[in-house]
Amino acid sequence: MSWLYSLHTLGLDAILGRVHAPRPFRNRQYIPFPRAPAWRAKEMRKQQSIPTARFPSPNTRNLNADNMSQWIEGHVVGKHHWTDELYSLRIDAAVEPFQAGQFTRLALDIDGERVGRPYSYVNGPDERPLEFYFITIPHGPLTDRLRQLQIGDPIWVSARAGGFFTLAAVPDARNLWLFASGTARGVFLSHLKTEEPWRRFNKVILAHGVRTAGELTYQDEIARFARDHGDQFVYIPFVSREETDFALHGRIPDAIRDGRLARRAGIPLTATTCQVMICGNPDMVRDTTAVLEERGLKKNRRTEPGQITTENYW
Ligand SMILES: Cc1cc2nc3c(=O)[nH]c(=O)nc-3n(C[C@H](O)[C@H](O)[C@H](O)COP(=O)(O)OP(=O)(O)OC[C@H]3O[C@@H](n4cnc5c(N)ncnc54)[C@H](O)[C@@H]3O)c2cc1C
């Protein structure tokens, strides 16, 4: 099986374009392709946390770096600033079909180099234009440039999507819990715009953790899910650095441990009744996974299905 693991690992590493430059140099020199040797990809995986969506489905297993290496030119057709740091772009580009939960790569040519990063689709697979949700990272090589784009500006997009954070990778259960921090709420919007979660699960609970209340964006979409799906949908906002009269205060793993999350949802979070998808800040993913494992949940693995499916954003 080790060759299979190497292939899978190399594929994701190369898709992310992060295998060629160790972390200190990553921001300065960005040479996404061609692929790095397998030993280098393995070494890089040890050094840094990259998407760890497990249990690839038959439909997504064959996606690899070569498939994502074809850049096509897209154009910005819409732009929305939610806060000083948070913004969304709508992009018109003739990408190939993708599944909810997958990401593509967006790139700009900066100082003679093509600088690309992975971004989750926010739009559903059948919706156009494409939509992406960003936070500006101080001194981040790409995000500030993306923020400056205007309607009509060109942008490079990988034609083919990648990643295994799809519902095809999630076994059936009574309830589906979705845990996001920061911009990772976007990937769950794409999921919730499809029929699959509503067809397969009794309840769909979306918990979203942000620092301040102003970052609880896309409320129109949330209201639409609530309107269309009634009690089947439960939305639980978390705000960690402000007191509010509507959101849970603090972090998601703490609220799982002390029971506040289950009380707010009105549903127990138990290994026998749920599947959990976690996406965003790798510390949040790690801490949430740990508290769920304390409760008897296990990671979904290809050889042994469990209840936890994860994706790290950095
Ligand atoms: C599979 C996948 C999907 C992603 N989808 C999205 C997305 O939909 N929206 C999005 O904004 N980012 C997303 N990212 C992160 C994105 O690829 C970039 O890392 C990010 O936009 C910052 O780019 P940068 O070049 O400015 O800085 P980078 O050099 O890439 O990152 C610098 C540092 O910024 C922090 N950081 C990176 N991304 C985020 C983030 N999203 N929120 C908070 N802190 C962050 C980390 O500490 C990171 O080390 C995704 C990453 C992966 C692996």
Ligand SMILES: NC(=O)c1ccc[n+]([C@@H]2O[C@H](COP(=O)([O-])OP(=O)(O)OC[C@H]3O[C@@H](n4cnc5c(N)ncnc54)[C@H](OP(=O)(O)O)[C@@H]3O)[C@@H](O)[C@H]2O)c1
């Ligand atoms: N969000 C902002 O207001 C803001 C403003 C300017 C720049 N930035 C930049 O954006 C980046 C951070 O973006 P972000 O705020 O979207 O992401 P983030 O730092 O991942 O925070 C999002 C949410 O995740 C929580 N979180 C962090 N670690 C966690 C863990 N181990 N377990 C559970 N929850 C955890 C945070 O709680 P805590 O608050 O307790 O950490 C916060 O509620 C940084 O580079 C920052 O400099 C952010």
